[in-house]
Amino acid sequence: xxxxxxxxKNLFVSIEDKPILKGVSLCLNEGEVHALMGRNGSGKSSxxxxxxGHPRYRVDSGVILFEGKNILELAPEExxxxxxxxxxxxxVAIPGVSLANFLRTSARAxxxxxxxxxxxxxxxxxxxxxxxxxxxxMTRSINEGFSGGEKxxxxxxxxxxxxxxxxxxxxxxSGLDIDALRTIAQSIDQMRDAKRSLLLIxxxxxxxxxxxxxFVHIFLNGQIVQSGKEDLARDLEEKGYEWIEQAxxxxx
Amino acid sequence: xxxxxxxxxxxxxxxxxxxxxxxxxxxxxxxKDENFRFTSLPNLASYLTSEPGANVAASNLSTxxxxxxxxxxxxxQSRLSSWDPQLAQEWGDKFxxxxxxxxxxLAAWADAHARQSSGIDSSDGESRRSxxxxxxxxxxxxxxxxxxxxxxxxxxxxxMLGASQEAGGLIVGVTQILVEExxxxxxxxxxxxPEQAEHYGRYLxxxxxxxxxKYRAIHRGGRKGxxxxxxxxxxxxxIDLEAAIHLDGRRQFDYWVDNxxxxxxxxxxxxxxxxxxxxxxxxFNANLKLSSKAKGTEARQKSRSFLLSPRAxxxxxxxxxxxIDDVKVSHGASVSNLDENQIFYLRxxxxxxxxxxxxxxxxxxxxxxxxxxxxxxxxxxxxxxNISSAEETDxxx
Numbered sequence: 001x002x003x004x005x006x007x008x009k010n011l012f013v014s015i016e017d018k019p020i021l022k023g024v025s026l027c028l029n030e031g032e033v034h035a036l037m038g039r040n041g042s043g044k045s046s047x048x049x050x051x052x053g054h055p056r057y058r059v060d061s062g063v064i065l066f067e068g069k070n071i072l073e074l075a076p077e078e079x080x081x082x083x084x085x086x087x088x089x090x091x092v093a094i095p096g097v098s099l100a101n102f103l104r105t106s107a108r109a110x111x112x113x114x115x116x117x118x119x120x121x122x123x124x125x126x127x128x129x130x131x132x133x134x135x136x137x138m139t140r141s142i143n144e145g146f147s148g149g150e151k152x153x154x155x156x157x158x159x160x161x162x163x164x165x166x167x168x169x170x171x172x173x174s175g176l177d178i179d180a181l182r183t184i185a186q187s188i189d190q191m192r193d194a195k196r197s198l199l200l201i202x203x204x205x206x207x208x209x210x211x212x213x214x215f216v217h218i219f220l221n222g223q224i225v226q227s228g229k230e231d232l233a234r235d236l237e238e239k240g241y242e243w244i245e246q247a248x249x250x251x252x
Numbered sequence: 253x254x255x256x257x258x259x260x261x262x263x264x265x266x267x268x269x270x271x272x273x274x275x276x277x278x279x280x281x282x283x284k285d286e287n288f289r290f291t292s293l294p295n296l297a298s299y300l301t302s303e304p305g306a307n308v309a310a311s312n313l314s315t316x317x318x319x320x321x322x323x324x325x326x327x328x329q330s331r332l333s334s335w336d337p338q339l340a341q342e343w344g345d346k347f348x349x350x351x352x353x354x355x356x357x358l359a360a361w362a363d364a365h366a367r368q369s370s371g372i373d374s375s376d377g378e379s380r381r382s383x384x385x386x387x388x389x390x391x392x393x394x395x396x397x398x399x400x401x402x403x404x405x406x407x408x409x410x411x412m413l414g415a416s417q418e419a420g421g422l423i424v425g426v427t428q429i430l431v432e433e434x435x436x437x438x439x440x441x442x443x444x445x446p447e448q449a450e451h452y453g454r455y456l457x458x459x460x461x462x463x464x465x466k467y468r469a470i471h472r473g474g475r476k477g478x479x480x481x482x483x484x485x486x487x488x489x490x491i492d493l494e495a496a497i498h499l500d501g502r503r504q505f506d507y508w509v510d511n512x513x514x515x516x517x518x519x520x521x522x523x524x525x526x527x528x529x530x531x532x533x534x535x536f537n538a539n540l541k542l543s544s545k546a547k548g549t550e551a552r553q554k555s556r557s558f559l560l561s562p563r564a565x566x567x568x569x570x571x572x573x574x575x576i577d578d579v580k581v582s583h584g585a586s587v588s589n590l591d592e593n594q595i596f597y598l599r600x601x602x603x604x605x606x607x608x609x610x611x612x613x614x615x616x617x618x619x620x621x622x623x624x625x626x627x628x629x630x631x632x633x634x635x636x637x638n639i640s641s642a643e644e645t646d647x648x649x
Contacts, residue, residue, distance in 0.1 A: 052600050055592065076599035085600075092597040096615025102601070105611070109602035141615075158601065 002029035004068065005197045006051075006166055011062030013050050020046045020057070022222035028166070031194040035208055035233060036201045038219030039241055044201045045089055047219070048170045052076050052086045066166070081110055083165030087155040087172050089201075093143040099154065100124070100138040103161060110162055127160040130187055148175030156184050160191065167191070168199045173207040185210030205237040218244055335369035339397055347428050350456045350482050350512075371397040374406035374435065386414035386423050386449060395426040400435035400463070407438040409624065413473075413636075414446035421449035428456050431463035431489075439467045440623045442633060445474035447501070453479045459489035461515075468620040469495040471505060472637055478506040487515040494523045496616040499532035510539040513546040520551040525616040528557075528564035536566070540581065541573045553583040558590055560609070614639045 006028040013021035020043050028034055038044050050057045051064065053076040064071050071079055094102070104120050115123075125135070131153050143151050152172055159167055169188065173181055189211045192198065200211060208216075208230060216232040217224045220241065225248045226232065236244070372380045386392045400406045414421075423445060431437045445451045451474045459465055463486070471479065483491055491511065499505055511520045526534045540551050557566040568585045590612050598608035617639060621630040633639075 049596075052596075054596050075605070076596060077602050077604050080600055080602045088597065092591075092593050094594050094597070094612065094615065096618055097611055102598075102611075105607075106598075106601035106603060109604075109607070162601075 002031065004028070005030045005032075005066065006199075007063075007065040007068075008047075008051075009063040009065070011047075011050070011064065012060040013046060013057050013062075014060055015046075015056055015058070019060075020222055021050065024062070024222070024224055026217065026224060028197045028199060030165075030197060031192070032215065033192065033198040033200065033211060033213045035213040035216045035230075036199060036219050036224075037203065037216060037233060037236055040203075042219050043222040044219050045170050046222075048086055048089075048168045048199075048201060051079075051168055052084060053079050077109070080162075080164075085159055085162055085164035085167045087152075087159055087167065087169040089170040089174065091143045091151045091155055093141070093145075095141045095144050097142050098139050099142050102142050103138075103158065106158070107161055124157070124161055127157055130160070131157055132183060133157055149177060149180045152176055152184060153180065156187055160187065163191070163196075165195065166197050166199065168201070170201045171203065172200070173202055173204060181206065182210065205233050208233050220245060220248070334371060335395070336371055336397065339371070339399070343397065343428055343430065346430070346458055347456050350458070350484055369395050371399070372406075372408060373398075374400045374404040378405060379407045379409075381409045382411065384412045384423075384425065386412075386421060386446060392421075392423040392425075394424075396428070398427060398429040398437075400429075400431040400437045402432040402460075403434045404432075405436040405438070407625075408440070410439065410441045412442070412451075413444045414449060421446060423449055423451040425451075425453045427454065429458070429465075431457070431459045431465060433460045434462045435460070436464045437466070438623070439465065440620060441467065441469040442620065443470065443474075443477075443479075444472045444637065445477065447473060447503075448475050449473075450475055451477040453477075455479070455481045457481065457483040459483065459485045459491065461486045462488040464490040465492070467491075467493040467495070468623040470617050470620045470633075470637065471495065471497045471507070472499070474503060474505065476504045478508070480508040480510075482508075482510040482512070483520075484512045485515065485518040485520065488517050489515070490519040492521045494525075494619055496525045496527070496620065497534055497536075498527045498613060498617065499534055500529045502531045504533040504535075506535045506537070508537040508539075510537075510541070511551065512541045512543075513549045513551065514543040515545055517548040518546060518551075519549070520553075522553045524555045526555070526557040526566050526568075527560065527613050527616065528566050529560040531561070531563045533564070534566045535569070537569045537571075538583070539571045539573070540583065542576060542579055542581065544575045546576055547578045550580045552581070555585040557585070557587040558613075559587060560590065610639075 004027055006026070008024055008026045011021055011024040012019065024047060026034070036044050036047070046057060050059065053071075053074060059072055066079070066082055066084060071082065074082070100121075103124050104117060107120055107123075108115065124138070128135070128138070133150075133153055137146075137150070137154070140146075143154065146154065152175060155172065159169075167188075172184060172188070176184060185207055188198070192211075198211065200207060200213065202208070213230050213233070216228055216230055218226045218232070218236065218241075226244060370382070372382060374380075382396070384392065384394060398408060412425075429437065443451070443453075457465065465483070471477075481493075485491065493509065495507070497505055497507060507524065507526075509522055509524070511522065513520065520540070522538060524536055524538070526536060528534050534557070536555055536557070538553050538555065540553055542549055542551065553570055555568045555570065557568055559566055566587055568587065570583045570585055572581060572583060574581055590609055594612060595605060595608045598611060599605060603611065617637065621633055621639075624630050624633070
C-alpha cells in the first residue's frame with residue numbers, strides 16, 4: 001500500500017479576514033502526480049502558498065499532514081527542509097543576490113549532508129545544462145531582468161537541484177513558448193519516481209500531455225469540487241468551467 | 253568657545269594663516285545650522301579648543317593598531333603624494349564656488365589643523381589606496397587633493413576605519429577631487445569608523461569635459477556622521493554613484509549629494525540604499541541642479557530606504573532644480589520594510605528568516621565589495637562588516 005505523503009483535511013484559510021480556502025481536502029500518496037485546475041482567482045495559488053507557510057495566509061481550521069506530521073506550526077524553511085518545494089507562478093526578483101550564491105546557500109541549508117562548494121557547483125552546472133540555462137545566468141541577480149520563460153527555467157533548475165519529496169508547481173507552464181514548455185515539462189517528468197510526488201497547478205492540458213497525472217482535481221471558489229483521472233482535464237479543455245459550475249451549483 | 257583660543261593653538265602650518273583668517277570670520281556654528289545637524293555644541297567646543305592629536309598617517313600605520321591585511325596595503329600603493337600648496341592655490345578658485353565650508357566651522361578647522369594632508373595623483377599609478385585610521389578619543393583632521401590627469405584612469409580605494417571603543421573622537425576630512433578632461437576615476441569608499449566617533453566628510457568634485465566618475469560606497473559605524481558630496485559636471489561628464497548605508501544601534505548619519513550640471517550632455521545616476529535598524533537615524537539629502545546651459549543632460553536619482561525596526565527612522569529629501577526643458581530627469585524615493593515576498597521566497601528555499609533578511613541587506617553592499625576587484629580583500633571586508641553570506645558569494649569561489 002502506498003504511503004501518504006501529503007494530506008490536507010478540511011482546510012479553511014483567510015487573508016486579512018477574507019476567506020480564501022473554504023474546506024479543502026486532498027491526499028497525495030508517494031509517487032503520485034496530481035493536477036489542480038481551476039479558474040483564475042479560484043484559490044489554487046493560495047493553497048500553494050499556504051502549504052509552504054506564507055505568513056500572510058492564516059489557517060483558520062483544518063490540518064496539513066506531511067509524512068504524517070502536522071506541519072502547520074512549521075516555518076516555511078522547515079517545510080522546505082522537510083522536503084516540500086514550491087515552484088512560483090511569479091518568481092520574485094532579488095536584486096544584488098546572485099543566482100549562484102543563492103543556489104549554493106539554499107542547497108547547503110536544505111541538505112543534511114555536507115557538500116563542498118565544488119561539488120555543488122558541478123551539480124548546479126549539470127542541471128543547468130539539461131535545461132539549456134547559460135552559465136552567464138549564474139552571476140546575475142535572482143529573477144531580475146529575465147524573461148518569463150527564463151524565470152520558469154530557473155525555478156525548474158532549483159527543483160532539480162533540491163530534489164524535494166513533494167513539488168508544488170504553480171503554473172510552471174505559463175509564459176513558455178512551445179520549445180521551452182517541452183524542455184521544462186520533460187525535465188520535470190524525468191524527476192518522477194516511486195517516492196516523489198508532484199502537485200501541478202495549471203490552466204492547460206498541454207502541460208499534462210508531457211506530465212501525465214494520476215489524478216485531476218477541479219478547484220472552484222476555494223474548494224475542490226470534482227476529482228477524477230486525466231480524462232477530466234480533457235473534458236475541461238473541451239467544455240470549459242461552466243458545465244462543472246452548473247453541475248455543482250458553484251458560482252464562477 | 254573662544255575664537256582667540258582657537259587661533260592660539262600651535263598646529264601644523266599647512267597654509268594655516270589663510271585658514272585661521274577664515275576661521276576668525278566665521279560665526280560660531282549654531283545647532284540650527286543644517287551643516288551641524290548632528291554636532292552637539294559642547295562636543296564641538298571640546299574638540300575645537302583642544303589640540304588636535306591622535307592622527308595616524310597611513311604611511312605610519314603598524315600592524316599593532318591595524319588588522320588590515322598588509323597584502324592589501326602594499327606600501328607603494330599606500331604611500332600618497334604630499335600635499336601640494338601650489339596646487340591648492342590653483343584649485344582654490346576652481347573649488348570656491350562648490351565649497352560647503354564657506355560657513356563650515358569644522359571644515360575650516362580641519363583645513364587649518366590637518367595633520368594628514370596628502371595628495372593622490374593618477375600620474376603616480378592607476379591604482380591608489382588611501383587609509384585613514386582612527387584610534388583614541390581626540391581628533392583626526394585630514395585634507396586631501398585627488399587628481400586624475402587628462403585622459404588618464406585611476407582606481408582609488410578609500411578606506412576609513414578605526415579601533416577605538418572609547419567614547420568621544422571627532423574625525424573631519426576635506427577632500428577636493430579634480431578629474432581632468434576625459435579622465436576617469438573609479439572610486440571605492442568604505443567607511444567603518446569606531447562606534448563612538450563622530451565623523452564629517454566633505455567631498456568637492458569637479459569633472460571636466462567628458463570626464464567620468466564611478467563611485468561605490470559602504471557606510472557603517474560611527475556614532476554620528478555626515479558626508480557631503482558635491483559635484484560639478486562639465487560638458488559630457490558622467491557620474492555613476494551608488495552607496496549603501498547600514499546603521500544600527502543609535503547611530504545617526506546624514507548623507508548629502510549635490511550634483512550641479514552647468515553644461516551640455518552631462519549624465520548623473522545616483523542610487524542610495526539606506527537600511528536602518530534599532531534606533532538608527534539616516535537622512536539623505538539629494539539635490540539635482542540643472543542650469544539653463546545643461547541641454548541634453550540626463551540625471552537620475554533613486555533612493556531606497558528600509559526601516560527594519562519601529563524606532564528606526566529615515567528621512568529622504570530629494571530636490572530638483574531644473575532651468576531647462578531639453579533634459580531627462582527622474583527621481584524616486586521609497587521607504588519600506590524588507591519585501592515579505594522576497595523573504596518568503598528565500599525561506600521557501602530553506603533560509604531562515606534571519607538569513608533571508610541578511611542576504612537582502614548584504615545585497616546592497618556587494619557592489620562595493622565586488623568593485624574592490626580582490627576576492628581576498630572583499631572577504632576581509634565581508635568578515636569585518638559581518639556580511640554573513642560572504643563565504644557563499646561568487647566573489648571567492
